Amino acid sequence: MRFTASRQRIEDASDLVVNGVNSAFRQGIRPHPLVFTAADGAILTDLDGNHLIDYFLGMGPMLLGHRPPPVVAAARQALDRSILVAGQTEAEYAAAQLLADLIPSAEQVRFALSGSEAVHAALRVARAHTGRSTVLKFEGHYHGWFDNVLWSVAPEPADAGPREAPIPVPGSAGQQPADVAVLPWNDAGLLAERLRRHDVAAVIMEPVMFNNAGILPLPGYLEAARAACDETGTLLIFDEVITGFRVSAGGAQREFGVTPDLTILGKALANGFPVAALVGRRGPMSQLGGAVLHGGTYNTQSVAMAATVATLTEIAGGEPYRRIDQVGKRLMDGLRKEFADAGVDARIVGWPAVFQVRLDPVPPRDYREGLRADRARYADLAAALLDLGVRVLPRGTWFVSAAHEDEHVDRTLAAVRAVLAGRAE
Ligand SMILES: Cc1ncc(COP(=O)(O)O)c(C=O)c1O
Structure with a gap:
């Protein structure tokens, strides 16, 4: 060619x-x-x-x-009614209900435009909810391009320090410092030990490491991470932007039977329309109804929400x-x-x-x-x-x-x- x-x-x-x-x-x-x-x-x-x-x-x-015809038809019909209303439409409630039915951790829902934004909101929620500042992520995991999390995504081994105590390596020039700790993934002992300092607001991970090498969680690792978070008052965040709706209709969390406190969804959620979501337990999610600010002019834009409902309806079927x-x-x-x-x-x-x-x-x-x-x-x-x-x-x-x-x-x-x-x- x-x-x-x-x-x-x-x-x-x-x-x-x-x-x-x-x-x-x-x-x-x-x-x-x-x-x-x-x-x-x-x-x-x-x-x-x-x-x-x-x-x-x-x-x-x-x-x-x-x-796909059902998504195209839904988007076309939505265009005949509105594009953006700076208010609520029934479609966003229908989409939220579909998410709650599909995703085990989804007691409450907030929509955003991109995975990066929803991750940003999740970390704010976690810090506010726990009163702690450090976020723990894993080498090789990607959670979007924002300053908070673009650390040690693909570091050169020469820059990354010892395996047991990696040095956080920024992913971009011009990136602000962040209160982030980095560990190797799939090592339950190292994670439990680090969390015992009781200073980590949240552990964020891709439950299957698809952004690098496609690595599965070792048997028992997700369960161990869940237990270590519970013991130390740390929130567990699954970034299911890739795994959501692909590993199963209920994400990796349904496939592996481990429910995080907060989940980021994106990508397949709206079959190509710019929609992401932060979903999770009522406790931390309620921060968004109080002191934690999450905004966005284009959140739940009418055409994108109609596409979301159509996509999730297909998925649920x-x-x-x-x-x-x-x-x-x-x-x-x-x-x-x-x-x-x-x-x-x-x-x-x-x-x-x-x-x-x-x-x-x-x-x-x-x-x-x-x-x-x-x-x-x-x-x-x-x-x-x-x-x-x-x-x-x-x-x-x-x-x-x-x-x-x-x-x-x-x-x-x-x-x-x-x-x-x-x-x-
Ligand atoms: C696991 C994961 N989290 C977050 C993101 C960021 O999502 P977005 O590109 O919609 O900002 C991506 C994007 O590839 C991703 O793969």
Whole structure:
């Protein structure tokens, strides 16, 4: 496939729009960022007229695929009534009820626009509720781009200090200092010991570490984190921006049977519309009705809320999962076979709607162990797949939607086979 029109457009636009992109995560993409003209079902169309099987899915949100009819219809109908009212509409209460029905920790709900904002609100709630200032996060976990939490997301080992006592490493120039403590994930002993100082307001984690290496919680780890938080009066926050609605309709918390105090939801929540949510126990959530301020001009914008209700209704009905389970499992099994046939040591870990492909013979427990994988080789593979019309994230995460079909899986596996055969020559 040729991507010359995209390359030219990015180059031309870069004079006006910095690097031709509007998110740091969209620059540095190989061979260069792409410009798209359409997206439908499982397929993206780019400026060169290429049709790409899409496993980026907007970085995760498009659980039902691009432009699923029920969501498009709901958004269109909403547009005929209002766009933004700076007040309440029935749709936001319906969306909140759907969340309360689906997510175990969701006794109360507040909507926001992005995961980063909802995380920001959660940390404010936690600090106000506990009267403590420190927030504890884990190496390799990503919770959005704000100053509070953009620490040790992908630190160079040389900067990160000893494993047992990591040095928080900022993720951006211009970032303000924050009262943040960092630990390796999946080490219940270290966590319990640190919390015994009784100075941590909240522990925040991705319950499955999908932003780095796709690492599962060790058996008993989430339970141990829950217990350590309970013993020390610390709030437990699950950032389910990726895992929510993908690991299961009730998130990783339902899958693993561990209920956090607060949960951040985003991405698949509204199938591509800018909606996130902070949900949680009544106690801490009630801070938002008092001294803790959370605002936003665009919170619960009418069209986005209609899309949220439509998406969550589909999710609650279960049909998307029946489709994704079938097609995603076939894809995971097929990938296992392709890698095995090519003699490449690969691990495919996760769930049909979100899984990780890792070139690593031993499962890692945490970020530092995740660095063992042959990430450069995987990125080469992702770049080669794009040339064959399959768009996958270079970091190894695959998102599957209810719009992916057997035919897409067949073409994807054929492309993987071709790339692996090319490498073996
Ligand atoms: C686990 C997690 N938390 C938070 C965020 C931030 O969400 P947003 O990009 O909507 O601000 C992301 C985004 O990728 C994420 O993966």
